[in-house]
Amino acid sequence: MVNDPYAHCPRLPEEGQINLDELFSDPPVDQVSAPKGPIELEIGPGRGWFTxxxxxxxxxxxxxxxxxRRKWATIVDERVKERGLGHRGRIFAEDARLTLPRFPENSLGRVYVHFPDPWWKKRHEKRLVLTSSLLDTLTRLLIPGGELFVQTDVAERGDQYQAVLDDHxxxxxxxxxxxxxxxxxxARSPxxxxxxxxxxxxxxxxxxNKKS
Ligand SMILES: C[S@@+](CC[C@H](N)C(=O)[O-])C[C@H]1O[C@@H](n2cnc3c(N)ncnc32)[C@H](O)[C@@H]1O
Structure with a gap:
């Protein structure tokens, strides 16, 4: 049997609406409580330095x-915990497009999408993250006035993202x-x-998010 070094990768609950508060570790003993309120979401953190x-x-x-990518979700989540930040930060090995519909309404204050979609072939279009369908989901999850930040160094992709956002x-x-x-x-992404x-x-x- 092949040994899978990421078999223990951090995953979200498999079914039902996800209670985000329950995903964080307990705060360190010298801190009475962890912050509450809207959470920030990073889609595709890769090597994770932004988070x-x-x-x-x-x-x-x-x-x-x-x-x-299970490898990077595992490594970055462990790094976050090693730095004593697990009560405020978690990384999960999940496809954002599949899991975000199970996040609660008005739970996110800001969403970051740094340098997404490194695919250029027509047949890879189905992998694209930043689509109008994702925006529909984010509309529900972001609080009124909540922010969506997107950045890329591919000029055509920048135009494409702006067009889809302007249309929404x-x-x-x-x-x-x-x-x-x-x-x-x-903070800067890698x-x-x-x-x-x-x-x-x-x-x-x-x-x-214009929602009022
Ligand atoms: C080009 S890399 C950028 C990584 C990082 N955001 C940065 O700026 O350095 C895109 C990242 O998005 C991740 N990714 C792609 N599709 C995803 C999806 N559907 N859900 C979650 N992550 C995804 C990839 O595995 C990869 O780590």
């Missing part, structure tokens, strides 16, 4: 990451947006760091 840096920079923030009735650009020069999240290092132009899009 870790964000948790370290903002003690009031909780972040859930959904990463389809539930989202509106933030003031001065949707294209913003930089963000204020005090791909973002590389793009900055190589001076690649980055399209950064920031929208709000």
């Amino acid at each position: 870790i840096e964000r948790l370290e920079a903002e003690p009031q923030v909780r972040v859930i990451g959904l990463e389809i 009735a539930a989202f509106e650009p933030v003031a001065g947006g949707p294209r913003i020069a930089d963000h204020e999240f005090i 791909r973002e760091r590389k793009a900055i290092e190589y001076e690649l132009p980055i399209v950064r899009l920031l929208y709000r």
Whole structure:
């Protein structure tokens, strides 16, 4: 039998609506309670440094990451716990498109999608994450005024994401947006760091959920 090093990868409950508060570990003994309220979601964190840096920079923030690659979900979730951040951050080995419909309404304050969709062949289109169907789901999950941030260093993809977001009735650009020069999240994704290092132009899009 082949030994699967990621057989124990972190997974979400298999059925029913997911109670997000129950996903976090207990807070460390020197902290009476963990922060409550809307949670931030990262779709496809990959090697995970955005989530870790964000948790370290903002003690009031909780972040859930959904990463389809079991290896990276396992490694990053362990890293988060080793740094004493498991009461505010978790990464799960899940396909965001399949699991987000089971997240509760108005549970997310912000959603990050950094450099998604690294597929270019027509036959891989079914793998695309940022589609109008995902936006329909996010509309329900985001609180009123909740934000969706998307960035890419592929110009055509930036145009495509902007078009799908501009067409969606539930989202509106933030003031001065949707294209913003930089963000204020005090964290960088691994791909973002590389793009900055190589001076690649980055399209950064920031929208709000119009729901009232
Ligand atoms: C190009 S990588 C970018 C990684 C990271 N966001 C960054 O900026 O460095 C895209 C990531 O999205 C993940 N991914 C792709 N489809 C996904 C899905 N349906 N659900 C969750 N993660 C997904 C991939 O496994 C990969 O880690």
